[in-house]
Amino acid sequence: MDTIAPNIGAAFKAARLGHFRDAAAFHGYRQVYDRAMADLPAPSATLDVPTDFGTVRAYRFGPADGVPLLLLPGRTAAAPMWEANLAGLARSRPVYAIDLIGEPGLSVQTRPLTSGEDQAAWLASLIDGLPEPELHVLGLSIGGWSAVNLAVRRPAGVRSLVLLEPAATFGGITWKVVIVSLGSVLPMPRAVRRRLLSWISGGADASEDDPVAALIAAGMRDFTASLPRPVYPTDEQLAGIELPTLVIIGGRSIIHAPAKAAERARRLLRHGTVELWPEASHAVNGEFPERVDTTVNAFLAKAEATPA
Template identity: 85%
Template sequence: MDTIAPNIGPAFKARKLGHFRDAAGYERYRRAYDRAMAALPAPGATLDVPTGFGTVRAYRFGPEEGVPLVLLPGRTAAAPMWEANLAGLARSRPVYALDLVGEPGLSVQTRPLTSAEDQAAWLASLIDGLPEEEFHVLGLSIGGWAAVNLAVRRPAGVRSLVLLEPGATFGPITWKVVVVSLGSVLPMPGALRRQLLGWISGGADTSEDDPVAALIASGMRDFAPSLPLPEYPADGQIAGIDVPVLVVIAGRSIIHDPGKAAARARRLLRHGTVELWPEASHAVNGEFPERIEATVDAFLAKVEAT
């Protein structure tokens, strides 16, 4: 039983806090969330970590020893979206999977997020609240942006970054992303929302028979975020990142120009390993889980050996 009440109802809109639109929407979302969580390995611990902007839900998986890997999900997703990856990534190290503050999930926002500095501050506070002293941080899509934003503004405790298709980071978002984002803002038929999700996911099955797809669809329908637009990092900010960074860009991505994004990452990152996977879409984590596991494991092993 959760001890922290979720934000439900329009009163939270006036306070500029992410919230579920109504009680029925929260119940729909919670059923989808619990169903998706059931497909994950059993977490070793479930934590609700207080920060200055709300309480962060985090799940710990894997062994006790090692430098932990913190997973940051994409927009309108949550910790269960890592179903395809968790068992593999947690085989050799501890893994924390988070629900982002201000996004659908079981984290509960208590203070408005108004800037990139605020976004970095809650994540840094979360890391400070975990028992380990240093962490690898892996983010997908907007989670990749959040990882870079953390390293730029609050780098303490960050050992390395792994960025899977980071949005608004190495290339500006495209008009296609704006169209897809309308699914979380405007009321629309479920079939159209699934079509938009399939578009950004390279044609992947987005029917609600799939637990993760159902979770994301409910997050788009039933949760109202209140977040600032991601601040596009300047060249100097990226060049100033002083930890090893692995970047995976999908050749079939619609969120940015893949070639230009990979080129900017290669040009600016001082300690960067940049891979362009031509056959992958923005849903790369579900398309290539074994390849991601092998690539990430090799990268982190190299980081920890130096």
């Protein structure tokens, strides 16, 4: 049973904290969350890690030894979204999957997030609260932005970065993403929300019969976030990243101009490996799970073989 009470109700809106609309919304979301979690491998540990901005729900998978990999999900998603990747990524190393503070999930925000520095601070505090001295960080979409923001502001304890379709990082957000984002702030019919999710996922079936699609849709419907707009990293900030960095960009992505984003990443990342996958959309982790797992595992092994 959870020991941390969720944020529920309008009082948290006034406090600028992420929250569920009401008790019924939370219980409905929790049912969908638990259904999606049931498709994951059994975690070896479930942790609630305190930070200055709230408590982070983290799940540990995989073997006991090795440099762990920390997974940061996309917007309105949570730890269960990694169902397609966990078995492959946790085969040879520990993996932590978390719910982001301020987003739908079982992490509980207690202090407003007002800047990129705040976003980096809670993530750095989480890393400090985990038992291992260092780890790799992999982020998808806004999780990719979070990983870069961390590397720019609080890189201690981070061994390498893996960025899958990072949003607001190497290319400007497109008008298409603005339309999709309205699904998380405006009431709209379920069918419309499903079409928006399918659009950003390259035409994939976004039926709520799929547990992960249902989880994202429930987060959009039942949770209200109060987060600062992501600030694009400058050329100088990206060029200053000293960590080995793998970037995978989908050629069919609608969140940025893929070729331009890949070019900027190649030009600025001094220790970067940048791959543009022409057939992939923004949902690259679910479209090509085996290829993602193989590519990421090879990159991590190489990063660990290279002296820090």
